[in-house]
Amino acid sequence: MKGFKPSAPFLLLLPAIIVLAAVVVLPLILSLYSSFTPFRLTRPETFFVFVGFRNYLSILSNADFWWAFGRTVLLLTIALNLEMLLGLGLAMLVEKATRGQRILRTLMMFPMMFSPILVGFQFKFMFNDNIGLVNNALQSLGLTQDAIPWLIEGRLAFIAISIAEIWSSTSIFAILILAGLLAMPKEPIEAARVDGCTPWQTFRYVTWPFVMPFAYIAMTIRSLDVARAYDIVKIMTDGGPAGRTELLWTLVGRTAYSDARMGMANAMAYFSILLSIAFTVYFYNKLAAARAQIGAEW
Amino acid sequence: MATVSLKKLAKRYGNMEIVHGIDLEIADREFIALVGPSGCGKSTTLRMIAGLEDISGGTIDIGGRMVNDLPPRSRNISMVFQSYALYPHMSVRENLGFSLKIAGAAKDDMDRRVAEASAILGLDELLERRPSQLSGGQRQRVAMGRAIVRDPDVFLFDEPLSNLDAKLRTQMRTEIKKLHAKVKSTVIYVTHDQVEAMTLADRIVIMRSGYIEQVGTPDEVFSRPATHFVAGFIGSPPMNLHEATVSDGKLVFSGGDSLPLPGQFKSKTSAGDKVVFGIRPDDFYPTGHGLSSGGETEVHRAELPVSITEPLGNETLVFAEFNGTDWVSRMLNPKPLKAGDRIGMSFDLSRAHLFSAETGKSLRI
The missing domain is CATH 2.40.50.140 (Nucleic acid-binding proteins)
Incomplete structure (x- = not known):
């Protein structure tokens, strides 16, 4: 090693660089490369066949992929909007509580403490058409005579999945919005009341603009979450019936491990990441705008 | 006519009585200062007049109308808060015009009244700024402008100057006095600073532990203190x-x-x-x-x-x-x-x- 004298900072950073390269950079490069090959897990030699953009082109004309893509966006839209509405309502109720607020806050976080897999199993049981709690309740109450095929009919299955998703994650919105409400100075609200606002106008013109940045933070977190939704769907319907609840990542998982078409799956995955990036950029811009608007100092 | 009349006004939190049935008659266009040490109930009294606190006993009349059960928005009052309480997401112009917008005022009427208030308080150059871009004194002026724009029956001030530094406080004190001469509304002004009360008010109400100790002109409370407490509270250095x-x-x-x-x-x-x-x-x-x-x-x-x-x-x-x-x-x-x-x-x-x-x-x- 004559003549080569690496600087001390480089040497000190070297272990970190090596570890990062081994666990992040290398897999990333390999997976990106494999998305340009017809790599199948059952035929290792295909790893070395370079096919250029063929996988990507075939994705573009793959109806199943676009359905999954659209369904993911739809789930994102429904889940995020409902979670925000419910979270906002919950947060405002808890904020009003004069006693027991700590306990309520803890209770509110309960759904987040369960593994999504377990949430999936629980809702699968609840929505079961024969022995499920939901049908049982509906029939006992006389609201319906027949068993509703919750997880068997495509649209109902999608609704069931949305409900499970919303149940498990509304608290993220509730917690963040509650943080916003608690951080909010009380005087502007009182000023608004004196200025002639009805309770609704006070919320619309004073409270909501203040809480909005907090809602956008929750939106950013949750959009990443839902865009990679996998576990609840995998357990509840496994993308069924007949692919009617297939989302991006269940499709990617199936392509990779059931069909063993790893090259194609990687191409899909890279394509899907674009969706996540797009949502993150969108909500970040919204957040920045909302923060500037309230003159936030954080 | 906006007389304000408190009759046996009381405030209780659970078993704790904060204000003990006070009586006070305030004449139209009078400048009244409520003064006393912290915890004497002066702010609570003001907030009851504003409608921000429930009334536990007695009545409040504004302009001859009992307002006990009216929400703040129906009392035709304006309030200036200690912390200014500006709407952080609105420009100065929007802050000033907000109450008119809520009331559904016509655009040109709104512009005219905002311009008037801004001229009185010298806010013309700040109209497009946001509260976070203003200094303390400027924020205070916007808060007062917001109160003037509504042309209320009664102005309520809750320690409006206590967040300002000494020099600015003296300056704003003079401005408030000038303002009262111009707008000719009834003013109820809460402060813990007896100098502010003495310099501004037509009559001073000295409160202590939820009771009124004395009501009188600045000269009366200074020269003829009714109680030992008033004697020690008014005047600097104290008696x-x-x-x-x-x-x-x-x-x-x-x-x-x-x-x-x-x-x-x-x-x-x-x-x-x-x-x-x-x-x-x-x-x-x-x-x-x-x-x-x-x-x-x-x-x-x-x-x-x-x-x-x-x-x-x-x-x-x-x-x-x-x-x-x-x-x-x-x-x-x-x-x-x-x-x-x-x-x-x-x-x-x-x-x-x-x-x-x-x-x-x-x-x-």
Whole structure:
């Protein structure tokens, strides 16, 4: 090693660089490369066949992929909007509580403490058409005579999945919005009341603009979450019936491990990441705008 | 007409009574200051008038109409808060016009009234800024502008100047006084600063622990304090107040020193009475250096040691030791003094106060 004298900072950073390269950079490069090959897990030699953009082109004309893509966006839209509405309502109720607020806050976080897999199993049981709690309740109450095929009919299955998703994650919105409400100075609200606002106008013109940045933070977190939704769907319907609840990542998982078409799956995955990036950029811009608007100092 | 009338007004939180059934009549266009130490119930009273706190007992009338059950928006009042309470996401213009927008005012009417308020308060150059880009004094002016724009029956001020530095506070005090001359509304002004209350108000309401101690003009509360508490609260530096016992035409203090019993109190006390003797620093001064030097009718002289002095330029506060404690005196046309000097002091007893030690009430008529 004559003549080569690496600087001390480089040497000190070297272990970190090596570890990062081994666990992040290398897999990333390999997976990106494999998305340009017809790599199948059952035929290792295909790893070395370079096919250029063929996988990507075939994705573009793959109806199943676009359905999954659209369904993911739809789930994102429904889940995020409902979670925000419910979270906002919950947060405002808890904020009003004069006693027991700590306990309520803890209770509110309960759904987040369960593994999504377990949430999936629980809702699968609840929505079961024969022995499920939901049908049982509906029939006992006389609201319906027949068993509703919750997880068997495509649209109902999608609704069931949305409900499970919303149940498990509304608290993220509730917690963040509650943080916003608690951080909010009380005087502007009182000023608004004196200025002639009805309770609704006070919320619309004073409270909501203040809480909005907090809602956008929750939106950013949750959009990443839902865009990679996998576990609840995998357990509840496994993308069924007949692919009617297939989302991006269940499709990617199936392509990779059931069909063993790893090259194609990687191409899909890279394509899907674009969706996540797009949502993150969108909500970040919204957040920045909302923060500037309230003159936030954080 | 916007008279405000409080009748047996009370506020309770659970078993704790904060305001104990107070009565107060405020005339149209009057500037009333509610003053008292923290926790005396003055802010709570103001917030009940605003409708921000529920009323536990009694009634509030504004302009002859009972408002107990009306929400703040229906009382036609404006309020200026201690922390300004501007809407952070709105520009100054939007802040000023917000109440009009809510009321559904026409655009040109709104523009005109915002322009008027902004002209009165000198906000023209700040209209497009947001509150976070303003200094404390500017924020305070916007808060006042927001109140003016509504053209309310009653202005409520909740310690509006206490977040400002001393210089700005004096400046804004003058502006508030000018403002009141211009807008001619009834003003209720809460402060813990007796100087603010004295300089601004037509009448001062001194509150303590949820009771009204005295209501009067600045001159009345200064010259004829109704209670021992008011005497100590109004005036700066505060009145010298010391407990004494009446004995044989004399006031004997706990340390053994004594003063002659002022003539006007002779018929109102009898030997053995426990009293509180009060004398303002203006009426206790180094001989020859007082306000009324030469014109006194009933003066007691004594030679006392100086413990410290606080020179203020045009006058010096001299702390003289009498009866084992420091009594503050005001020395006009000051000459240099140092600690330990013995100087001749005058007690102008015709202007002294005497309070019952038991009830705290003044023994003057």
